[in-house]
Amino acid sequence: xxxxxxxxxxxxxxSCIENNLLALLRYHSDELHTMLYCESFxxxxxxxxxxxxxxxxxxxxxxxxxxxxxxxxxNLCKLQFHELSANFLLDLLETDTLTLPIMIQVNPExxxxxxxxxxxxxxxxxxxxxxxxxNIYVIDDYPVAMHCLSYEKLNECYMNVFVNFDINNNxxxxxxYLLKINQELSRIRELNRKKTxxxxxxxxxxxxxxxxxxxxxxxxxxxxxAEWLKMINKDCGVKFNPSAIYDIHSVVRKLDKLYSIIxxxxxxxxxxxxxxxxxxxxxxxxxxxxxxxIIGC
Numbered sequence: 001x002x003x004x005x006x007x008x009x010x011x012x013x014x015s016c017i018e019n020n021l022l023a024l025l026r027y028h029s030d031e032l033h034t035m036l037y038c039e040s041f042x043x044x045x046x047x048x049x050x051x052x053x054x055x056x057x058x059x060x061x062x063x064x065x066x067x068x069x070x071x072x073x074x075n076l077c078k079l080q081f082h083e084l085s086a087n088f089l090l091d092l093l094e095t096d097t098l099t100l101p102i103m104i105q106v107n108p109e110x111x112x113x114x115x116x117x118x119x120x121x122x123x124x125x126x127x128x129x130x131x132x133x134x135n136i137y138v139i140d141d142y143p144v145a146m147h148c149l150s151y152e153k154l155n156e157c158y159m160n161v162f163v164n165f166d167i168n169n170n171x172x173x174x175x176x177y178l179l180k181i182n183q184e185l186s187r188i189r190e191l192n193r194k195k196t197x198x199x200x201x202x203x204x205x206x207x208x209x210x211x212x213x214x215x216x217x218x219x220x221x222x223x224x225x226a227e228w229l230k231m232i233n234k235d236c237g238v239k240f241n242p243s244a245i246y247d248i249h250s251v252v253r254k255l256d257k258l259y260s261i262i263x264x265x266x267x268x269x270x271x272x273x274x275x276x277x278x279x280x281x282x283x284x285x286x287x288x289x290x291x292x293x294i295i296g297c
Contacts, residue, residue, distance in 0.1 A: 003139070013220075015066075021079065023139075034227045040064055042063050044218055046063070051214035056214075080166060082162055084160060089162060100128060102164045102165070103164075105124065105125050105160070110157035123159075126147075128162075135150055136151070173235065211262060216259065229294065244291075254282060258276065258283065261275065
C-alpha cells in the first residue's frame with residue numbers, strides 16, 4: 001500500500017517538512033512518529049510573552065526543537081538534502097534510481113491545483129511517493145491533498161531541491177531514549193515551578209496577531225505532549241494519573257476556541273479584550289492543573 005493522506009491525520013508538525021516526516025514514519029509504524037514528540041513541551045506563559053514581546057510568528061518560533069533534527073539525534077531517521085535540476089531529477093525517476101518517497105521543494109503558487117489556500121512559507125516541500133508512466137504523484141500537506149502531476153508540471157513547479165529519508169528500520173526504545181524520557185519529565189516538573197507573569201497590551205492589533213500565533217504553537221505542543229505521554233505510559237511503563245491526558249485535550253479545545261475568538265476580533269475589529277483575558281486565564285490555570293497529575297511520575 002502506498003502512503004496516502006490518511007497518514008497525515010492527527011500528525012502535529014509546525015512545518016511541511018515535519019508533517020511529511022511524521023506521516024512517513026506513521027506509514028512505517030503506527031506509533032513511530034510519537035517518539036519525536038518527546039521534547040515538545042513548552043511553558044505556556046513563556047511562549048505567549050516571548051511571542052508578543054519578541055514578535056515571534058508561528059513559523060519563526062524556535063523554542064521547540066525541529067523534529068528532523070531530533071529524528072537524526074535519536075537515530076530514527078536522517079533527512080538528506082540535495083540540489084538537483086529538474087532534468088536530472090526526471091532522469092533519476094525514469095531509471096528508478098531513487099527510493100520513493102522523497103520530498104521535493106516546489107513553488108506553491110505553480111503547484112496550487114485545488115484551492116486558493118497557499119502555505120505560509122515559500123520554501124514549501126511536498127512528498128513525492130509514486131511514479132507511473134509520465135506522471136508523478138505527490139501529497140501536499142497544506143491543505144492535505146493528493147495530486148497527479150505530469151512531468152511538464154513537475155518541471156514548472158520544482159525548485160531544484162529534493163530530500164530523501166534514511167529511516168532506521170531497527171529503531172527501538174533503548175537506554176538512551178529512556179534517559180531522554182526521564183530528562184523530559186524532570187524538565188516539565190521544573191518548568192511547572194517557574195511562573196512567568198503575562199503582561200502586554202492586548203488592545204494592540206500586532207499583539208493580538210502574535211498572541212494568536214503563540215496559541216497555534218501551544219496547540220501543537222500540547223497535542224504532541226498528550227500523544228507522547230500516552231506512548232510512554234503504554235510502551236515504557238511510565239505511570240501517572242490518566243486524567244492528565246483528558247485535561248491536556250481540554251486545554252487544546254480551549255486553545256482552539258480562543259484562537260477563533262482572536263481571529264474573529266481581529267478580522268471584525270471587535271474589542272474583545274476582556275473576554276480574551278478571561279479565556280486566557282482559564283487556559284493558564286487548566287494548563288497548570290494537568291501537570292500536577294504527572295508531577296510524581
